Amino acid sequence: MASILDNPTAAVAGIADGATVMIGGFGTAGQPVELIEALIASGATDLTVVNNNAGNGDVGLAALIRAGRVRKIVCSFPRQRDSWHFDQKYRAGEIELELVPQGNLAERIRAAGAGIGAFYTPTGYGTSLAEGKEVREIDGRHYVLEYPLRADYALVKAYRSDELGNLVYRKTARNFGPIMAAAATTTIVQVEDLVPVGALDPEVIVTPGIYVDRIVRVPAPAPVPESIGAGQ
Amino acid sequence: MASILDNPTAAVAGIADGATVMIGGFGTAGQPVELIEALIASGATDLTVVNNNAGNGDVGLAALIRAGRVRKIVCSFPRQRDSWHFDQKYRAGEIELELVPQGNLAERIRAAGAGIGAFYTPTGYGTSLAEGKEVREIDGRHYVLEYPLRADYALVKAYRSDELGNLVYRKTARNFGPIMAAAATTTIVQVEDLVPVGALDPEVIVTPGIYVDRIVRVPAPAPVPESIGAGQ
Amino acid sequence: MTGESRRGLGKDELAARIARDIPHRAFVNLGIGLPTRISNHLSPGSGIVLHTENGMLGMGPEAHGDAVDLDLINAGKVPVTELPGASYFHHADSFAMMRGGHLDVCVLGAYQVSARGDLANWHTGRSDDIPAVGGAMDLAIGAKETFVMMNLLSRDGVPKLVPECTYPLTGVGCVSRVYTDLAVFLIEDEGVAVRELFDCTFDELVRLLEVPLLNRTREGDR
């Protein structure tokens, strides 16, 4: 059950070197920038990071990569106009890349939270991203076997939480938050707004508090870099 | 995209003999009674029905079974205190039963809507309900391979719809509605309330209109049988 | 330990005993039937959140009178209430929550539990029985801990904690503790351990059961 922490530093305490950390967000929408900054300050390194992208501009995930803390990144779309820190590390051979089609990435994260051992997906069949993977024909269609993607920690940004960790998100910033919250051993959420128990309508809760371990309120969103339109 | 029909009879038009029909609801909560009544009146027979249960009391799914229209039922919990019509047909060998653990039932329906070819689930491993099914050990845990469950039609009850078929449900009557809506070729929904486009908050929509083909407003809910407490 | 003439704990005493072992602020599913009684013994300040597999967290007590809402029922199809902080979700999400290991504790009834923690609670296996499994198999294997609540002996006096289940299985190796009217058992890698005794002795249990037992009672053999 969720605890409420005073600040991002306290919220990310205990993330050890070598941990696998899922980080929510699609580009900068839903990216928990303050939690990532606290993670950088914590000194944790040799991390495996799961995110759709590989950092935008100079803040958040990009700063974590620039600081050399990411040993491996699992993502669908690393190369963007403003992914220069990743690009540099990648070309220098200083970061490992596991490239996963975006829907397989989402479904593998969902499978981890849902206790599914593996699943057959049509996405990627016949492509280089399915090389070496088990394939099967089912009812005349070809599928690739994919496995769950779990994490020690998930860093997620939501819009609002109650004190039990029930979460709602805002517009397309929802993206990976709900599935990452369910796929990590410890889920750490930054929210703009924290409300009392009972203040959220039970019908509209997107992430039930059972998936949330730590909540920290970060009222003023950090400035977002002007790097929009930088690809998928 | 969704069409709005005038009455349940028009809404269920075209369901042919031999069709596979998913019917929402957990017991009577969320059961689309008026759509089922229209289905009975339509005369369609030799149906395969997917539902969690096998009818309660004398109305809705129970009446469809009593009328002898169901050749086979796929469900998790047929036997209840008030499942007498199913019980009689079953003992007389007049209805085929495919018994599926409730979570596998839900996940198979979800897989159909999500384009998953098959998945490995831990539920049922080592039990008689997994007999003859493929098993696999993954990371030290045992799993059973289960396949998607699709339907020609889904009959679903929701609380409110807008004119594009965006749906919200009410409390635990949500149950199988959202996943069945996505798993059927044609999804037919009865709602208590129909509102104009734009009247629903985009953040709280549970079933996007893309999954809905036909909507019919049934304002006054039918009387619900007094058969509560009749098992899982 | 009870004022009744029967030996061991009564159903409500047993429910209260189990309630004491459920950690504060845990997420818990109480199976239909006997385990439902445990909810009456959870202290209001415990912060324990009840899950019902038909799509809800934060389930409150049974509803009566005007509070009855047929859209708000539990897995036993009994009308219930909603507590502050509740949430609703669809069936695939609800069972993903169970299967994914997010519930802390699940308490189930049983026909039999084996020495290795196999559970049989869904089907008598009699040929004239109509089988019905519901969520039993998902509950058995889903939670971090699966507790069983049952009488140690059947009505015919036959032990229900057995070397191997003879009833059809619900789940393999899934039970971690067995709470009975006569004793609390822990299913451990080394075997079945007796943790607590109610109106009987360890030696009596040894004579009663065909399952080898380890003595882990606090007080030793009473």
Added chain:
Amino acid sequence: MTGESRRGLGKDELAARIARDIPHRAFVNLGIGLPTRISNHLSPGSGIVLHTENGMLGMGPEAHGDAVDLDLINAGKVPVTELPGASYFHHADSFAMMRGGHLDVCVLGAYQVSARGDLANWHTGRSDDIPAVGGAMDLAIGAKETFVMMNLLSRDGVPKLVPECTYPLTGVGCVSRVYTDLAVFLIEDEGVAVRELFDCTFDELVRLLEVPLLNRTREGDR
């Protein structure tokens, strides 16, 4: 057919041509890059609903000025707007919608399309390129119909409709139509059919491409 000196349709003419082939009230995903332009040519009364794979149906036009909300972006990470009837959902639900075949049409750009409808649009395969796939592979195989929008020839004048793709594949046999500046092609079981010609003749296409072509133009060879 155009007032420009180049032959065939310009980008916006091509976008308008594709827009005409999208059924009213369809659910559509327009890939990032060139296909995004199609949205400018959808008539407001068409009832076409746009999907963006980062979790939204009912996406409106690009946002400007005060309407920019960085929590509301499209798959290209450009701020967009919300239309009445929109809905939001998480990434697994969004890609389930795609993979499950619920979108009517998806329009994608391409490096190459093969005569059997294989698509190559995600990676040049050059060793110095950092690969990035995004949602391309899901989009390619998910929709009921996958249209490609591209120039028929590369900047170097090399045909992009080919017997076999030499670029890394995005999806196998997934393209149903190819809309180009010079012609519209249908990928059919019997082969590649030319449906419409823009400032060129069927014989010119036959000479230009290594792919065998069927003539299915309405007017025959012009």
